[in-house]
Amino acid sequence: SPEMSGFMQHLGDLKKQKKVLYPRLCKPVATKVLPALRQQQQDLFIDTSQVVAAIKQQSPRQDQSTINKVISFLNDCAELMQFGELSILDIPFLCMFILGPLMAPDNFPYHLEGKQDGMVKKEDILHVLEAFRSSHNKPFTFSIDTISGLLQA
Numbered sequence: 001s002p003e004m005s006g007f008m009q010h011l012g013d014l015k016k017q018k019k020v021l022y023p024r025l026c027k028p029v030a031t032k033v034l035p036a037l038r039q040q041q042q043d044l045f046i047d048t049s050q051v052v053a054a055i056k057q058q059s060p061r062q063d064q065s066t067i068n069k070v071i072s073f074l075n076d077c078a079e080l081m082q083f084g085e086l087s088i089l090d091i092p093f094l095c096m097f098i099l100g101p102l103m104a105p106d107n108f109p110y111h112l113e114g115k116q117d118g119m120v121k122k123e124d125i126l127h128v129l130e131a132f133r134s135s136h137n138k139p140f141t142f143s144i145d146t147i148s149g150l151l152q153a
Contacts, residue, residue: 022077025066029058029059030077030079033058034080037054037089038089044090045087047087048085051071051089052064052071055067071087
C-alpha cells in the first residue's frame with residue numbers, strides 16, 4: 001500500500017541518519033561479513049555455523065567465546081536474529097514478507113474484536129502458518145516450517 005511504502009521509506013531515511021557505533025570487534029562483522037553473507041544467502045535462514053565460519057575467516061585470531069559475544073551483540077542490535085542453530089540475516093524481509101502477511105488482521109479478525117484480550121495464541125499462529133505454507137507452495141516452505149518448529153519448541 002502507499003502508506004506502507006511511505007512508512008518503509010521513512011524508516012530507511014531514519015536508519016541512514018542514525019550513525020551506528022559498533023564495538024571494535026563487531027564493526028567488521030556488521031559492515032563486511034554480514035553483507036557478504038546476505039548476498040550469498042539462498043533462504044531466509046542460514047546455519048549459525050556458517051556465520052561463525054565467516055567471522056573466523058574475517059578475524060582468524062578471535063576465539064569462540066569472543067565470536068559468541070559478537071553474534072549476541074549483533075542479535076541485540078537486530079543486525080541478525082539467532083535461533084540456536086539458525087540465524088536470520090534479512091530481518092526486514094522476515095517482517096515484511098513473512099510475519100507481516102501471517103500476522104495481518106485478516107488472519108485473526110476475532111482477536112481484534114476484544115476477545116482473548118487482543119492476544120493471539122500460539123495455536124492460532126501455527127494454524128495460519130500451515131494455511132500460508134500450503135497456499136504459497138515453494139519459496140517460503142523451509143522458512144515457514146522452521147518458524148513453525150520454533151513456535152512448537
